Each structure stands twice: as structure tokens, then as C-alpha cells.
């Protein structure tokens with residue numbers, strides 16, 4: 001029986017992206033945790049968080065963080081689907097479209113929350 | 120000494136569902152599982168089907184699941200196992216009859232990685248020599264007997280049998296890391312495809328299953344590193 005190489009995403013580039021985002025997410029999560037829960041005196045309050053999130057540097061950091069999470073998480077989902085669920089072409093294209101749409105929707109939702117945010 | 124064997128039975132021509140049949144065999148101390156299966160077939164039940172040929176762990180025909188683990192029936196000795204011995208066909212492959220599985224797809228995947236030396240376009244009437252050091256680099260890659268125990272133990276292959284699988288990838292590594300071979304780019308299209316190298320999730324079942332103690336996972340990781348180095 002001839003090998004079906006398959007088409008579309010699933011090769012080296014995406015695999016590398018998953019590793020690189022995974023490595024970047026580790027310190028990002030750690031930094032987020034330290035800044036939010038350890039760096040602040042006493043309790044986390046809305047005012048303290050809002051003040052930080054409204055600065056341009058933190059807006060950039062949060063958009064970067066958001067991109068990493070979406071790319072890493074959704075490629076993980078796509079990878080699981082490729083491992084067995086997305087075998088038939090029609091189903092695969094449908095699932096792929098859903099994954100991409102969800103990713104874009106979450107990214108846009110994040111952007112419209114982060115960018116105009118004021119303390 | 121009498122031992123009991125619980126053997127998977129399936130006949131596609133009968134309406135019966137697959138079932139297990141228990142046989143009691145008077146085994147000798149030195150017997151392998153294959154000896155016991157032969158005794159069943161020759162003395163008790165001629166309808167039992169299984170593959171075997173060399174009887175020496177060389178041809179790879181007799182791989183099957185024995186007490187939950189993929190093994191070569193001709194290498195595993197009966198005395199090493201306790202209690203009733205359960206014998207099943209290799210998982211992950213379609214069962215044709217009893218312990219005989221369909222290996223068509225498996226060999227199709229082996230063929231896809233071009234398992235031969237691609238030694239450039241310059242024809243030669245001499246041997247293509249290799250130094251002992253370079254030959255040594257193939258240790259752990261060339262010994263595969265194509266029994267299918269590794270691919271059949273791979274959960275990634277169970278869920279997607281279009282995945283090349285550890286045996287085909289080990290075979291690819293055997294040629295890609297041969298210093299006389301120039302076919303890496305020719306094989307790259309298959310290795311870097313959606314069903315190629317990247318579907319392995321480093322589960323290591325293949326390493327545990329290989330009756331020749333080979334390490335397909337390591338071969339896959341080395342192929343990935345080489346592919347990444349070539350592409351980036």
C-alpha cells in the first residue's frame with residue numbers, strides 16, 4: 001500500500017514553532033506569576049493591575065504573550081487532530097478552518113481588550 | 120511440563136467473532152513460544168494460522184503479542200513466562216486470520232523512504248568503499264529485521280496508520296546516515312511530510328518493543344536534527 005504523505009501544515013516549520021513558543025512560554029508564565037502574585041505588596045487589586053496593564057510596555061508584553069499562547073495552544077489542538085481525527089480531507093479542512101477561526105477570534109478579542117485599555 | 124496457551128482466533132470466512140482458544144501443551148524446557156505454536160498446529164489444531172520462517176530471529180516473520188508485549192515467538196522461551204500464556208496478533212495492523220496480520224501498509228511505508236543506497240549519478244564499476252569508522256556509524260540502524268514489532272507498538276500509528284512509523288523512519292536513518300549515500304534530499308519530501316517525522320511523540324514504546332534492542336526514537340530525533348539543520 002502506497003504511503004500517503006498528506007498535504008498542508010504539519011512539517012518542520014510548525015513543529016519548530018511549537019517548540020520555540022513552548023520554550024518562550026516558560027519564562028513568560030514565570031514572569032507573569034512573579035509580577036502579579038509575588039512582586040505586588042499584599043493583595044492583587046484592580047487598580048494595581050490596571051495601572052500596569054495600561055502602560056505601552058506591558059501592552060506590548062501582553063500582546064506577545066497572547067500570541068505565544070494562541071499559537072502554542074491551537075497548534076497543540078491541531079496536532080492532536082492530525083494524530084487521528086482529521087483523516088478524511090473534508091473533515092480535515094473543516095477542523096482546520098475551525099482551529100484557525102478560533103485562533104483569529106481569540107487574538108482579535110485580546111487585541112481589542114489590551115490596546116484601548118486605560119487605567 | 121504442561122503449559123496452557125490462550126490463543127487469539129479469527130476466521131474471516133466464518134460469521135464467528137474473534138475469540139480466544141485455550142490449548143494445553145506438553146512443553147520441553149528449551150522450547151520457545153514458536154515451538155509451542157508448532158506443537159499446537161501439528162498435533163492438535165491444523166487450522167491455527169501464524170507466520171514463521173527462519174526460527175532464528177532473523178526473518179522477522181513471527182512477531183506477535185505475547186503476554187501483552189510485542190515479541191518474536193521464535194526467540195521468547197516458554198520458561199521465562201509464568202501462568203497461562205496469552206498469544207495475540209500484532210496490534211495496530213488489520214488481522215487477516217488468527218495471528219496473521221496485514222503487513223501491506225507497513226511495507227508500503229518502508230518503500231516510501233527509499234531503503235536503498237542513493238549514491239549519486241556517477242556510475243562506477245568498483246565497490247563503493249567505506250572506512251571501518253564510517254561503517255561503525257551504522258551500528259544500531261542496520262540490524263532491523265522488519266518484524267513490525269515497533270510500528271505495531273506505537274500509539275501514534277494506532278491512531279493514524281498513515282504515519283510512517285518507527286520501522287520506516289529507522290530504515291530511512293540507516294541510509295541517510297550512511298556516508299556513501301547522497302539521497303537525503305530525495306527522501307526529505309516524505310520525511311518532512313504531514314505523516315512523516317513530526318507525528319512521532321517520543322513515547323518510546325518502539326524502543327521497548329524492538330526484539331533487536333534498537334532505538335528508533337533516537338534515529339527519529341537524529342533525522343529531525345539533520346532535517347532542521349538542512350532547512351534552516
Ligand code: FES
Pocket residue numbers: 170171172173174175176177178179180181182191192193194
Ligand atoms: S521465525 Fe524468523 S524471526 Fe522468528
